[in-house]
Amino acid sequence: xxxxxxxxxxxxxxxxxxxxxxxxxxxxxxxxxxxxxxxxxxxxxxxxxxxxxxxxxxxxxxxxxxxxxxxxxxxxxxxxxxxxxxxxxxxxxxxxxxxxxxxxxxxxxxxxxxxxxxxxxxxxxxxxxxxxxxxxxxxxxxxxxxxxxxxxxxxxxxxxxxxxxxxxxxxxxxxxxxxxxxxxxxxxxxxxxxxxxxxxxxxxxxxxxxxxxxxxxxxxxxxxxxxxxxxxxxxxxxxxxxxxxxxxxxxxxxxxxxxxxxxxxxxxxxxxxxxxxxxxxxxxxxxxxxxxxxxxxxxxxxxxxxxxxxxxxxxxxxxxxxxxxxxxxxxxxxxxxxxxxxxxxxxxxxxxxxxxxxxxxxxxxxxxxxxxxxxxxxxxxxxxxxxxxxxxxxxxxxxxxxxxxxxxxxxxxxxxxxxxxxxxxxxxxxxxxxxxxxxxxxxxxxxxxxxxxxxxxxxxxxxxxxxxxxxxxxxxxxxxxxxxxxxxxxxxxxxxxxxxxxxxxxxxxxxxxxxxxxxxxxxxxxxxxxxxxxxxxxxxxxxxxxxxxxxxxxxxxxxxxxxxxxxxxxxxxxxxxxxxxxxxxxxxxxxxxxxxxxxxxxxxxxxxxxxxxxxxx
Amino acid sequence: xxxxxxxxxxxxxxxxxxxxxxxxxxxxxxxxxxxxxxxxxxxxxxxxxxxxxxxxxxxxxxxxxxxxxxxxxxxxxxxxxxxxxxxxxxxxxxxxxxxxxxxxxxxxxxxxxxxxxxxxxxxxxxxxxxxxxxxxxxxxxxxxxxxxxxxxxxxxxxxxxxxxxxxxxxxxxxxxxxxxxxxxxxxxxxxxxxxxxxxxxxxxxxxxxxxxxxxxxxxxxxxxxxxxxxxxxxxxxxxxxxxxxxxxxxxxxxxxxxxxxxxxxxxxxxxxxxxxxxxxxxxxxxxxxxxxxxxxxxxxxxxxxxxxxxxxxxxxxxxxxxxxxxxxxxxxxxxxxxxxxxxxxx
Numbered sequence: 001x002x003x004x005x006x007x008x009x010x011x012x013x014x015x016x017x018x019x020x021x022x023x024x025x026x027x028x029x030x031x032x033x034x035x036x037x038x039x040x041x042x043x044x045x046x047x048x049x050x051x052x053x054x055x056x057x058x059x060x061x062x063x064x065x066x067x068x069x070x071x072x073x074x075x076x077x078x079x080x081x082x083x084x085x086x087x088x089x090x091x092x093x094x095x096x097x098x099x100x101x102x103x104x105x106x107x108x109x110x111x112x113x114x115x116x117x118x119x120x121x122x123x124x125x126x127x128x129x130x131x132x133x134x135x136x137x138x139x140x141x142x143x144x145x146x147x148x149x150x151x152x153x154x155x156x157x158x159x160x161x162x163x164x165x166x167x168x169x170x171x172x173x174x175x176x177x178x179x180x181x182x183x184x185x186x187x188x189x190x191x192x193x194x195x196x197x198x199x200x201x202x203x204x205x206x207x208x209x210x211x212x213x214x215x216x217x218x219x220x221x222x223x224x225x226x227x228x229x230x231x232x233x234x235x236x237x238x239x240x241x242x243x244x245x246x247x248x249x250x251x252x253x254x255x256x257x258x259x260x261x262x263x264x265x266x267x268x269x270x271x272x273x274x275x276x277x278x279x280x281x282x283x284x285x286x287x288x289x290x291x292x293x294x295x296x297x298x299x300x301x302x303x304x305x306x307x308x309x310x311x312x313x314x315x316x317x318x319x320x321x322x323x324x325x326x327x328x329x330x331x332x333x334x335x336x337x338x339x340x341x342x343x344x345x346x347x348x349x350x351x352x353x354x355x356x357x358x359x360x361x362x363x364x365x366x367x368x369x370x371x372x373x374x375x376x377x378x379x380x381x382x383x384x385x386x387x388x389x390x391x392x393x394x395x396x397x398x399x400x401x402x403x404x405x406x407x408x409x410x411x412x413x414x415x416x417x418x419x420x421x422x423x424x425x426x427x428x429x430x431x432x433x434x435x436x437x438x439x440x441x442x443x444x445x446x447x448x449x450x451x452x453x454x455x456x457x458x459x460x461x462x463x464x465x466x467x468x469x470x471x472x473x474x475x476x477x478x479x480x481x482x483x484x485x486x487x488x489x490x491x492x493x494x495x496x497x498x499x500x501x502x503x504x505x506x507x508x509x510x511x512x513x514x515x516x517x518x519x520x521x522x523x524x525x526x527x528x529x530x531x532x533x534x535x536x537x538x539x540x541x542x543x544x545x546x547x548x549x550x551x552x553x554x555x556x557x558x559x560x561x562x563x564x565x566x567x568x569x570x571x572x573x574x575x576x577x578x579x580x581x582x583x584x585x586x587x588x589x590x591x592x593x594x595x596x597x598x599x600x601x602x603x604x605x606x607x608x609x610x611x612x613x614x615x616x617x
Numbered sequence: 618x619x620x621x622x623x624x625x626x627x628x629x630x631x632x633x634x635x636x637x638x639x640x641x642x643x644x645x646x647x648x649x650x651x652x653x654x655x656x657x658x659x660x661x662x663x664x665x666x667x668x669x670x671x672x673x674x675x676x677x678x679x680x681x682x683x684x685x686x687x688x689x690x691x692x693x694x695x696x697x698x699x700x701x702x703x704x705x706x707x708x709x710x711x712x713x714x715x716x717x718x719x720x721x722x723x724x725x726x727x728x729x730x731x732x733x734x735x736x737x738x739x740x741x742x743x744x745x746x747x748x749x750x751x752x753x754x755x756x757x758x759x760x761x762x763x764x765x766x767x768x769x770x771x772x773x774x775x776x777x778x779x780x781x782x783x784x785x786x787x788x789x790x791x792x793x794x795x796x797x798x799x800x801x802x803x804x805x806x807x808x809x810x811x812x813x814x815x816x817x818x819x820x821x822x823x824x825x826x827x828x829x830x831x832x833x834x835x836x837x838x839x840x841x842x843x844x845x846x847x848x849x850x851x852x853x854x855x856x857x858x859x860x861x862x863x864x865x866x867x868x869x870x871x872x873x874x875x876x877x878x879x880x881x882x883x884x885x886x887x888x889x890x891x892x893x894x895x896x897x898x899x900x901x902x903x904x905x906x907x908x909x910x911x912x913x914x915x916x917x918x919x920x921x922x923x924x925x926x927x928x929x930x931x932x933x934x935x936x937x938x939x940x941x942x943x944x945x946x947x948x949x950x951x952x953x954x955x956x957x958x959x960x961x962x963x
Contacts, residue, residue: 078768080775126948132654132767136904137948139897140941151934264775271772307786315780322773323761 030337031192038185042178052177056249058282058289059184063242065269065281066191067235072267073275074199074458075231076211081122081138082266084145085236087258088115089243091149094161094253104167108244115240116233123232128225142260150255160254167248180249187245191238192278194481198234201480201489202473205459207231209467213456219416220532221442221471230477239266261311265292268318274328276458283330288314350490356472356533359429362445367430368393369536369567370415375424377410384410386591387424392536397558397568399578399599402588403611408571409451411588412540415569416448417441428536442471447529448538451571453521455513461524462509465496468531499527503557519545523554530561537561539570543577555581579603587611624809626926632815632884634922635822636877640899641906641914642829643873648908649846650866651859652767653759656774659896660781661874663889665747666882667785668875670794672739677730679788680746681723688719691753698761715753722746736799744875751871752864759867760860778893785889793891798883818880825876826915829869842866898925898940905947 042052064082072078092111096102102110126137149155166175167183174183198204206227209217214224247253265288273284295310303309321328361367370392377385385407392398400408413419415426417438426434428444447468455464469492475485500506503523508516513524522542529537539558543551551574558568558581572578578585579599587595587608595605602608640658647655664680671678692715696703722745729738758777762770800813833839844852845862853859878892885891901921906914921940928939 076768078772125945129948129951132771132908133904133948133951135768135771136654136900137944140901140944143894143897144938144941147935147938261779264779267772267775303787305787305790307783307791309783309787311779312783312787315776315778315783318776318779319758319773322765322769322776326765326769 035189038189039182042181049177052181054289054293056177056180056184058286059181059188060242060246060249061266061269061289062188062282062285063191063245064239064266065273065285066188066195066278067238068266068270069275069278069281070195070198070207071231071235072270073277073280074204074211075207075228077127077228077231078135078267079138079232079235080135080260080263080267081142081145082235082239083258083260083262084138084142085115085119085239086243086246086262087145087149087253087255088118088236089240090247090253090258091155091161091243092240093244093247094164095154097165098161098163104165104244104248108241111244112237112240115236115243119233119236120229123229127228127232138263139260142258142263146255146259149258155255158255160252162252164247164251164253166251174248180245184245184249187241188282191241192282195238195278197483198477198480201477201485202470202475202492203227203230203477203480205463205467206470208459208463209456211456211458213454213459213464213467215418215438216450216454216456216528217467217470218438219418219442219448220468220528221439222467223439234477261308265314268314270328271318271321272328274330276327277330280328280330283333284328287329291317350487350494353469353472353488353491353495356445358535359431359444361429361431362535364429365394367427369396369429370569371425371427371430372411372415373425373427375411375414375426376422377407377414377419378422383591385414385421388588388591388593390586390593390596392567392569394567395562395565396584397562397570397582399582399585400569400571400588401573401575401578401585402594405590406588407591408588409540410591412448412451412538412571416446416538442532445532445535446538447532447534447536449522449525449529449540449542451540451544453518453525455521455524455528457512457514459513460510461505461513461516462493462496462500464513464524465500465528465531466492468499468528469495469533472531472533496527496531499530500524502530503527504553517545519547519550522546523550526554526557535566537566537568537570539568539572541571541573543572543574551577621808622930626930627923628809628811628815630923630926631919632818632922633881633925634919635818636881636895637898637902637921638915638918639822639825639873639877639880640896641902641918642826642911643870644896644899644903645906645908645911645914646842647866647870648903650842651755651759651763651863652770654767654771654774654908655867655870656771656896657754657778657781658870658874658899659892659894660778660785661747661750661871661892662878662881662895663785663789663887663892664750664781665743665875665878666796666887666892667789667794667878667889668746669739669743669879669882670796670887671789672726672730672734672742673736673796675731675733677727678743678746681719681726683784683788684719684746684750685723687750687753687757688715691715691756694757694761714749715756718749722749736797740879743879744872747875747878748868748871751867751869751874755864755867760863763859763863782890782893785892789889791889793886793888794882795886796882814883821876821880825873838865894937898922901940901944904944907951 041047041055064086068079068082089111092114093104093107096107096110097104122138122141126134150158155161166173168174174180199208206217206222206224207230209222210224210227210231217224269284269288270281271284272287273282274280291313292310295313299309300306325332368391372391373389375385375388376383388411400411402408410419414421417436417440420435424434428441428446431444433441433444456467473488473492475488479485497506497509500509503526505520505523505527508520513521516524522545526539526542543554546554555577562568582599585597585599585602586593587602589611594611595602595608597605640662644655644658647653668678668680692711695711695715696708699707726742726746729742754777758773759770762773798812798814799817802813804811833843841852841857842862842865844855844857845859849859852862877895878887881887881895898921899918902914902918905917921943924943925936925940928936932939
């Protein structure tokens, strides 16, 4: 961490640099202080047993809420079925330990496996649907789970299973509050570390891109469907772990704590604390548990009857928080301590990231880089692209131009796999690519930028750029959680930093991506595309929003890339930019090819002049 | 099972399905116009049924206090949200709909309730008490979130559901109630006995569907609602206020919920939280319809009712499970080949 002095200054933007450094100090020290406080709490003399019990429950709930951070706060999905996964873990261990005499420690992997497979099944059915189906489906699943467990002999119906043995290590039995306290909060600490590790990894970037960056992530080879399932199963596993602990804490299970209302409360905890951070989840679990405990004491007295009255307060709190503090309370706590977002070290000394594996076609040099033949796209009766044919050769910059509505953007979507063509043929390096999905096309060495910039909002500039190198890394979720991916991560970030430097934005690496000017965001997209180590670049209006000097720099960069062997297809409106840069132009009008040739030929083509100037010339 | 039992189950299923159809239509309406997945729809069913039960016993239903309270909060919320641009006319309108209206309904209810008025008057009072809660809840909970994502709106809807269920327990207690059928007539059609109550339910459902159809096809307000559902921004550009469309959608949701409660209360004992399950079955229908199509939602609701009736005969303890798991094959079918899309990509 010794080579980042320049980055620090830039990230903190001069006056803030000092604060940034002390912010990092707080960041390192605060969790240790928290851990130390946690460790001594049960040792406080005279602390009522009741408080230890309450803290134990907070820990159990926090585990589930941390899972919701990954799922909801980071991945943008929501589940009202977490209590059901807690139940899956609890019942698995209850059945194995009471009926088959299995040691609780051996029941733990079984509980996690059952929960994980269950979550995978639920997720596989619903996760690819748009956002609101998942919460609705999990409501249905959770209610069904409650009735199934309550009516089957296997689960001892609504009576539940009792006589669950406590957890023990050697001769030591975790049976009283303080010993369980250490066990539970040890699990919470591990969950926090695992979650932070997961989110700061190649897989984590894929999950973080799910909010607002799905199309872009797919275009760089990320299987977003898999990323969703992964986030869902991870959240469920934490819930299953909580269930395992719960069963051995209570020593008995019955269906009631695994109903829909419990699931709603878990989500409430995540929203109250702030679903964007693991610390928020712990804060939320603590607040909701304590508030519920207090309300249960005095609400029945106030109303004069017994019942689940705290639900009224919870409902009102939930709505008010969504209206006034949608990110929960944790960001406000951070502001209190003036903590700043972390900056990332760039390991210039990290080795080179291995180049992307070339396809067979890329290695041969005979076929054109891109060959489009009779490409057609119809939307109902509208023919947006009408039997279009063109090619892009090696080391060639080709411009696709035409008046508004000529079908340029649709053509772009077709060749990048965002929409499937009605008919026609697309080949990259002589290999068939018609109708392939965006993430498959990325594997062929094709990188793109977007007309409407698509950078993931929750990520910094450098993290967005690093997403472009997704296909050049291999680390999976387990490696990320265990921190086995550090060498590869360092190489990915060194590469991202190199590409940012190449486009001239290295000093903005740690800024939130969306805080940049629109023109700069376009350039960030180019750096992200370069991170793929592409053989071909598809640029959708790269010069829009750039100033004159920036356009000249961009043109110089693109010429340099061509010199390094890249082929480039670009859609552009700026005629000066296109005419000075490209080798060849394809002019489109009403979905068809109007003309093709060198910039000089196009400039003097009567049909083109007619289309652009209405024949005046 | 012989044919006569099957016919009885079928009749049960179709009647319950008609109620689910009403709720399903309301859910599709609210979702398409406001993007809110209106989980609390079922609470209106409970509130409607239990309010009617209290009126039937000659008691003043405590829901009038809830109505007054919601009205006051809604008025305060609106004045607060519009504090910079509030005109005298607007303030008067708010006072009228949110303060004077509930006060008048409460006064009439307190006057009439002890007199045990005829059933028609009881029903009218019930609808008048419950329906305005729809727009009040919209104004206080959902209007400030109008620009939020569908997911945030859904979580808010869950919050409203929690609060209303808790309030239901406060106002009605844990005891369930069942009301007298509107008609004790019985008709014999072949071997099948058809009760007057089931004819009432079918008739009212059909009439309401027809009325809604006419509303959407023939009136300017109905067309404005449809326009908002198709394209919110476009509707705004041609002068349709989305908040007005939304308030109307929630009014209809309140009305349909209360009416469903009135219709269902003679069939089964209703507790403060029964409505939630009934509403969720409307959801199953709405989900099958992709939260978009009214006719499919209606047909799916009848299917849900019939499946439920058959399930309660064969495997009564698993009837809820079977009903809710109907959506799994539907979701699978919808999942298959779904394109990769951005959430809330405006």
